[in-house]
Amino acid sequence: MKKYQVVGIGNAMVDILAHVEDDFLAKHGVEKGIMQLIDTDRAAELYGVMGPAMEISGGSAANTIAGMAALGMRVAYVSKVKDDQLGGIFSHDIKAQGADFDTPLAASDHPAETGRCMVLVTPDGERSMNTYLGVSEFLSPDDIDVGIMADAEWIYLEGYRFDGPDSHAAFAKAITACKGAGGKVSLTLSDPFCVERHRDAFLTMIRADVDLLFCNEHELMSLYQTDDLSIAMALGAADVDILACTVGERGAYITQGGEEVHAPAAAMHVEDATGAGDLFAAGFLYGLTSGRDYLTCGRMGCVAAGEIIGHIGARPEADLMDMFAAEGLV
């Protein structure tokens, strides 16, 4: 048995969450519903005008890993935080949830700080994310412990990491180590604009190495440059073994081996959409690594996503296993 069921690699973030009205977004140049990368000056400017906030550990793949840890899975996370207060908070929270997290810290004299994401939640529950990558940008191949990757049934790669200078090389090192030991590779596309920035690199990796692709409809259509989801699904299904595409309130479609199943969304009030995709992946991977069929995997993903959108923050608060049980999934 491998030590880890899933090892995730992503950008470590502390989310700075605040409620805003829609006109705040317009006034301050924040694009609604997507992730924008911002530099230190813009981060200071935006923080200066936003209202009181709360801080909760986030980061897309980190949320997924935390969700799997909450489900009792054997998981580890790989990312870069600094030896600063926010880095301490991030490290505490993911380890306290039960994940291993041993990536070397950026030293306290590193010019950047631990990454943070200002998440502005509008009354409709939509989140608009403004990400200061900080030291998370500097994860390098040196930070990839090949022993950990070889000891993983699955690795889970965060698309947002394509934005870092050494990230492609770091991913390649992780993939080689994982696949060389018989492990499998999953990837999340993360964001349609991230896909836009790195489409060729995404496609190259997907076609060469990815066994399981997570995405939402907008990301998938961006990847294949089409506005027809069924075309994008067909192209995706040809490129990977398993394609799991969430479609918002309609749930998710999963295709594998020429068969497509539809998992309906769990009925939930949308308080804060942050982390819905991340927790879908957590629930899906729980199902997959415990031998469930793809429909059950998809339903587990939808239930986990439903939990996370019902409250502020992208780390689970309710007992996900109890929720699976209530739906007859376990």
Add this chain to the structure above:
Amino acid sequence: MKKYQVVGIGNAMVDILAHVEDDFLAKHGVEKGIMQLIDTDRAAELYGVMGPAMEISGGSAANTIAGMAALGMRVAYVSKVKDDQLGGIFSHDIKAQGADFDTPLAASDHPAETGRCMVLVTPDGERSMNTYLGVSEFLSPDDIDVGIMADAEWIYLEGYRFDGPDSHAAFAKAITACKGAGGKVSLTLSDPFCVERHRDAFLTMIRADVDLLFCNEHELMSLYQTDDLSIAMALGAADVDILACTVGERGAYITQGGEEVHAPAAAMHVEDATGAGDLFAAGFLYGLTSGRDYLTCGRMGCVAAGEIIGHIGARPEADLMDMFAAEGLV
């Protein structure tokens, strides 16, 4: 017109909030429902065993000032944070709420960090607080701007500050400046064990200078060393002009000039009791500074307290003025 309606002085804290079961408290030596002062070693130990958390600006008087700022009052806060990430978060949140906060920062080479409070919330909504004072302990008379104190209709002093080495002298300086310019002095007893530690100093200040005393029944009975609330109320009423004593789910009693009124508690689900007393004071002072009678002041206090216990964190989320309007108070 004075620049400020209320200026608060207290310990600046970032709350680190986590849900725990009751047996966690017993296992890790945390006394339920009160505030315990802890040192850096104990803070690290407790943080190491507690689960994932979220961070929200707190601090008792700071919560009160934030509540009044949310009600549109002219308020300022005086306290010590460091030039570190948590200090930046604290400063942002209280200023973004609309309060002035210009106390000089502790330098980045100060051996202590910005204060924090690990708030462990049990399923009954009770909060058990573990406070690392950090640099907030070192607020000195030098940090008291007499111009600000002279320009305040009321100053609001946090009882927890009696624990700091220079705090009594700092309070004395603030009181002299405020009273010398015709302002009035309010004090909150904060915590029964804090009262126990500093009973003589509390009584001396109360009898000499305090016009309005906030407390709950346990604090007041501790102050006067009696287990009979009516005796404690009578003794308190003899020592101050206005006595406002909260009594949990029974609301609050206010005595002034030989008359006592009872304000019933607002009916609310208790999610997290953190900040109930702080927001009672905010609502009460809103009423007082806008010329309401004491019953209305008390009811405003109870409505504001009811808002804060309905969610995690001790800073208001709902529109308090709307809630006052719904109760026919404005």
